[in-house]
Amino acid sequence: MTRCFLGFELTEESRAYLRERLLPLHRALAEGQGWPLRLVPPDNWHATLLFFADLEPAQREEVWSLIEDSVAAGTWRGLAFAWQGVNVWPGPRRPGLLCVEAAPYGDAAQWPLVARLEAEPFRRGDTEHLRGYVPHITVMRFRKGRGARLPRPRDWEAAQSLLPHIDADAVRFDRISFFLSTVSPARPVYPRERTLPLAP
Numbered sequence: 001m002t003r004c005f006l007g008f009e010l011t012e013e014s015r016a017y018l019r020e021r022l023l024p025l026h027r028a029l030a031e032g033q034g035w036p037l038r039l040v041p042p043d044n045w046h047a048t049l050l051f052f053a054d055l056e057p058a059q060r061e062e063v064w065s066l067i068e069d070s071v072a073a074g075t076w077r078g079l080a081f082a083w084q085g086v087n088v089w090p091g092p093r094r095p096g097l098l099c100v101e102a103a104p105y106g107d108a109a110q111w112p113l114v115a116r117l118e119a120e121p122f123r124r125g126d127t128e129h130l131r132g133y134v135p136h137i138t139v140m141r142f143r144k145g146r147g148a149r150l151p152r153p154r155d156w157e158a159a160q161s162l163l164p165h166i167d168a169d170a171v172r173f174d175r176i177s178f179f180l181s182t183v184s185p186a187r188p189v190y191p192r193e194r195t196l197p198l199a200p
Contacts, residue, residue: 003181004055004193006067007046008079008173010137015042018100018171021164022139025086028162029140035151036143037098044190047081047135047173050113050125051181059121064178064194066122070112076176076198081105081135083168089136092153099136100166108133137171174198 010018019042030037055063070076081102088095108114108130117127142150151159177195 005051005179006049009046009175011172011174014171036148037140045137050130052125071196083166083171085166086163092156095142097138098140099138102135105133
């Protein structure tokens with residue numbers, strides 16, 4: 001069985017825009033503040049659509065067939081989210097990662113994928129994430145373990161002045177991919193099994 005997920009991929013312009021704003025933030029927090037933060041490689045920045053803990057090749061084929069139909073129908077043409085800025089997840093008291101977060105996206109309820117979440121193999125995914133879809137792009141992860149000093153809520157509050165403004169119109173997506181997910185002690189690796197432009 002294979003861990004895998006569907007994700008929206010940034011346009012190259014959007015990726016460059018975020019790099020310009022987030023690399024200085026990483027330096028300020030990791031080097032300036034001493035936070036144990038690892039930068040997610042910008043090539044891996046994406047907005048997860050649906051994560052699956054395990055799928056066989058035939059099941060991935062079935063999921064991707066629906067994605068192809070959805071793209072052909074223009075489901076995600078012109079996709080845009082209301083980006084709100086950089087946030088800590090799941091929260092300042094238990095920091096796990098930093099992400100660029102958008103407002104909850106209620107229109108996701110109209111996507112064909114959501115209508116199939118009770119059926120196999122779609123029900124194997126993180127269906128609650130999609131039913132209450134809050135788009136986010138994971139850009140940094142906290143290192144944990146011996147010697148790692150995670151920031152406290154007051155540290156996060158003090159860092160607010162370092163957070164860059166994110167222009168919602170500057171963060172867009174142009175393709176959807178099926179990623180395979182391999183997590184190693186060094187870093188996660190996300191090879192793309194399949195990719196399609198969002199506009200047919």
